[in-house]
Amino acid sequence: MNGVIVPPELANADASKEETAIGIGDVEGLATPFGHAMLQNFNFAPGYINLNHGSYGSMPKPVLRATEALALEAEARPDKFMRMTYLPLLTRVRTRVAQLINANADECVMVTNTSHGINTVLRNFPWKEGDIIIGFSTTYGAVSRTLKYLSDVAPNPTLSTIELTFPTSHASILERTRAHIRSLSRSEGQDVVMVLDGIISNPGARMPWEEIVAICKEEHVWSVVDAAHCIGQIDIDLEAVQPDFWVSNCHKWLLSKRGSAVLYVPKRNQHIIKSTFPTSIGYKSLEDTNFVGQFDWTGTSDFVPVLSVNAALDFRASIGGEKKINEYCHSLAVKGGKRLAEILGTRTLDETGEFTANMTDVLLPLNISPNATDAELWAILWKFYDKMLAANFFAAIYVHDRKWWTRCSAQIWIELSDFEFVGHALARICAELKEEGS
CATH class of the missing domain: 3.40.640.10 (Type I PLP-dependent aspartate aminotransferase-like (Major domain))
Structure with missing residues (x-):
């Protein structure tokens, strides 16, 4: 029972019929190479470079279509969805x-x-x-x-x-x-x-x-x-x-x-x-x-x-599966971090590689005043946000050990050129913040 009366057999029911009906698993035609070609399967604004996948994730178009189909299914017959459809699908997810x-x-x-x-x-x-x-x-x-x-x-x-x-x-x-x-x-x-x-x-x-x-x-x-x-x-x-x-x-x-x-x-x-x-x-x-x-x-x-x-699992399987995805992302994170550090004239946080999965952290060329308060650091952080979004990209910015760092996420739609773009843009933003007295 899950808030409504659900026959016990439904909890273990085969959800394959429902999955077909609502479009889950509809991932045909996704034999797309990793890199910029993969952008066709995502919903980013034109030219937007997302190097901050780690914060909120990014949903592929086939997954979005599946969620829309699920929402329509729920609205078409709310009682059927809540009482009969939902629980077998949830069991399938857990499994x-x-x-x-x-x-x-x-x-x-x-x-x-x-x-x-x-x-x-x-x-x-x-x-x-x-x-x-x-x-x-x-x-x-x-x-x-x-x-x-x-x-x-x-x-x-x-x-x-x-x-x-x-x-x-x-x-x-x-x-x-x-x-x-x-x-x-x-x-x-x-x-x-x-x-x-x-x-x-x-x-x-x-x-x-x-x-x-x-x-x-x-x-x-x-x-x-x-x-x-x-x-x-x-x-x-x-x-x-x-x-x-x-x-x-x-x-x-x-x-x-x-x-x-x-x-x-x-x-x-x-x-x-x-x-x-x-x-x-x-x-x-x-x-x-x-x-x-x-x-x-x-x-x-x-x-x-x-x-x-x-x-999401169907989509990942359709483009090659976990091993292929993470080999690409890890390799790109390592190369991208090194290239970012070269452009910024700084260093990566993880110089041995043992801490790197699919994200890389690079020191930014912007010093923090010894007397800077938390409020002042928050104000600088929001300046970073405004300037990055104005340049049509985003990367995570944070303070560690009283230094400014960027955390960049490698993903299947990213190429090394994106790290290079972001590196030059962050170098320019840091220079602007220095001139502004930040």
């Missing part, structure tokens, strides 16, 4: 995503975004006085605020932060993480929970998250992996890694509609997730959490973004 990340389908549920999934885990956790939450100085902003909030309210678990400054190395991060855990004051019955990134948001650096999860197991620490940027960008094997909790956005690198994400909770930990937010009509009791059933229906909503994952 396919689980296969991609090598997990059991009944350990995967769909949520709106990674922040929602992280909050679902942390707000269900049975905190006690004396417990500890570990984060990193590079933890995504909304997640770091969640950790701060939880430490501010009863029973006030202690917030402990591992400082990370680049350049560094995977080996150094692992050593620092283990040392930090062992430096904590531990006591019997105490829970320690670590929230760690699979790929950091800013900088866009691939963390040794699999090894950190292993350290957590050895040190009896719960692992909550913020994998917002992982699915669709790197190979994932959750059966092998066995994190305690893991969440990833599908609307970023997997190319589905915003917002759609997968929350993985292995069966050994599903007793922790007592309730969805809001509490689902599928809730049974504190003893019987009905994990999948709760997430099937958390109230009437637009289910199209989550269901669009089916079409």
Whole structure:
């Protein structure tokens, strides 16, 4: 039951007929080479260069058409869609995503975004006085605020932060993480929970998250992996890694509609997730959490973004699949980062290559005043935004270690010439900001 009466057999029904009827899987004619030729399958404004795919994702035209068909199907017969069509399609999404990340389908549920999934885990956790939450100085902003909030309210678990400054190395991060855990004051019955990134948001650096999860197991620490940027960008094997909790956005690198994400909770930990937010009509009791059933229906909503994952997976398969896509994007990220650094006269953040998946980070030629306030830095950031959009492109701009950096995402529609254009444009923008006294 998901808020309406749904016969149990429908939850496991074959959704293939519905998929055909609403256009999911309609990806014929997409034998398009990667690079600028692929732009015909996307919806960007003429001439617009999007090097910031990592923030919000970019939906291909075939996926957009599938979402439009889904929306029309829902409006044509709302009761049929909500009571009969939706749930088999959702089950199909969970099954396919689980296969991609090598997990059991009944350990995967769909949520709106990674922040929602992280909050679902942390707000269900049975905190006690004396417990500890570990984060990193590079933890995504909304997640770091969640950790701060939880430490501010009863029973006030202690917030402990591992400082990370680049350049560094995977080996150094692992050593620092283990040392930090062992430096904590531990006591019997105490829970320690670590929230760690699979790929950091800013900088866009691939963390040794699999090894950190292993350290957590050895040190009896719960692992909550913020994998917002992982699915669709790197190979994932959750059966092998066995994190305690893991969440990833599908609307970023997997190319589905915003917002759609997968929350993985292995069966050994599903007793922790007592309730969805809001509490689902599928809730049974504190003893019987009905994990999948709760997430099937958390109230009437637009289910199209989550269901669009089916079409996104079809699209990716039609253009060559995960390996081909990520080989192209990774190679371009490495080459593009080096070319950007050459044009800007600076350096890449990851000079060894171990942190680079499909994003690259490059130092900008603009200094930060030692006395600059956060408000002043925000004002400069918005000047960057205005100037980039005026030049018909966008790349992520951020501050790390009191330096300005750009994070650029390689994607299947990008070529090296786009990095070159952006490099020259950012050099010009930095020069303008210097003249303006920024």
